Amino acid sequence: MKRAGLVAGMLALLASCTGNAEERSVPLPSTSPSASTSPLPPLSSVARAARIGPHAFVRTCESSVYGELSRQTVETNSVRAGPLYLIGLPGYAHARASEFRRPNGRLNAVKVLAVARRAATLSIAPADRPHASLIYDPHRFSAGRVERGDYRVTFQVCHPPPDRYGTQFNGGFLVDGVRCIALNVAWDGGAHHRRILASFGAGNCLG
Numbered sequence: 001m002k003r004a005g006l007v008a009g010m011l012a013l014l015a016s017c018t019g020n021a022e023e024r025s026v027p028l029p030s031t032s033p034s035a036s037t038s039p040l041p042p043l044s045s046v047a048r049a050a051r052i053g054p055h056a057f058v059r060t061c062e063s064s065v066y067g068e069l070s071r072q073t074v075e076t077n078s079v080r081a082g083p084l085y086l087i088g089l090p091g092y093a094h095a096r097a098s099e100f101r102r103p104n105g106r107l108n109a110v111k112v113l114a115v116a117r118r119a120a121t122l123s124i125a126p127a128d129r130p131h132a133s134l135i136y137d138p139h140r141f142s143a144g145r146v147e148r149g150d151y152r153v154t155f156q157v158c159h160p161p162p163d164r165y166g167t168q169f170n171g172g173f174l175v176d177g178v179r180c181i182a183l184n185v186a187w188d189g190g191a192h193h194r195r196i197l198a199s200f201g202a203g204n205c206l207g
Contacts, residue, residue, distance in 0.1 A: 003106045004154055054152040058136045059114075061158035064167045067113075071165045074115050081185035081194045084155065085166065091142035093199035096177045100200065106144035110173040110200065115166040116155040118187055123152040125182035125195070132200075136171030151176045173200075180205035 050058040069087070078085035089112050092099075114122065114136065124132050133149025133154055135141055143149050157167040175181065178201035186193040197205035 011186070021145075028111060044084045051137070055133070055149070056154075057134075057150045058154045058156065058170045059136050059171075060156045061167060063138075064158055064162055065170045066168055069113075069115070069165055069168065070161075076164050078115070079196060079198065081183070082120060082187050082192060082198050083116060084120040084122060084185050084187070085115040085117075086122075087113040087115060087196075089198055092201065093203055093205075095201040097201055100175050100177055102144075107146065107174045107176060109141065109143075110175060111170075112171045112172040114153075114155055114171065116157050116169070117166045119154070119156050120185055120187040121152060121154040121190075123183055123184045123186075128179075131177070132173055132175045133135075134171065135174055136169055138171075142169070143174060146174050146176055152182070173198075175200045178202050 023158075050060070052058060061116060074085050074087060077090065078087045079089040080086075092110055100110070102108055122134065124134065129151050131146060133143075133146045133151055134153050135143055135149045136153045136155075136161075137150060140149060153171075155167065155169055173181075180199045180202045183196050183198055184193060185196065199205040
């Protein structure tokens with residue numbers, strides 16, 4: 001019950017986030033799933049962002065979102081790697097396998113709000129890319145399949161207003177089942193980096 005309450009609270013916070021700028025449209029191949037099946041709310045407007053490769057994306061300051069997240073909320077409910085906080089991620093450690101899949105064979109999005117205090121790049125470790133991807137490109141929120149997500153996302157930062165902690169980006173992960181996923185976070189142009197293990201229904205991941 002405690003985990004369910006935490007996840008429910010985080011999803012409510014994610015749902016309350018609002019887009020604050022316009023984004024350049026990034027066309028997808030015709031095989032992209034219909035947006036009507038999107039498990040994540042879209043930005044309120046299309047945000048300026050950049051696709052720099054088939055599985056690499058940049059979320060710019062202009063594409064950030066905002067919600068009523070205090071510093072205490074961010075720091076208490078996150079997995080942190082350097083300047084990047086992944087809000088709600090701890091709550092998925094004991095999720096049921098059914099939370100990641102739908103009856104039709106597509107995947108549910110695991111909603112994780114990214115909060116950046118400095119520019120940072122989040123990536124899925126190469127060995128885990130057959131099983132997990134990132135969906136922080138609003139045009140891929142309806143991906144439904146791991147190979148339709150991204151393996152590397154760079155989060156740029158703004159100078160947030162006083163009532164906002166860090167620069168916030170809505171999105172999350174696609175994971176094909178219960179497992180531990182290795183994530184790499186780099187900042188300061190790659191001068192600093194950290195690897196963390198994220199648990200999706202696998203309890204405590206020790207690495």
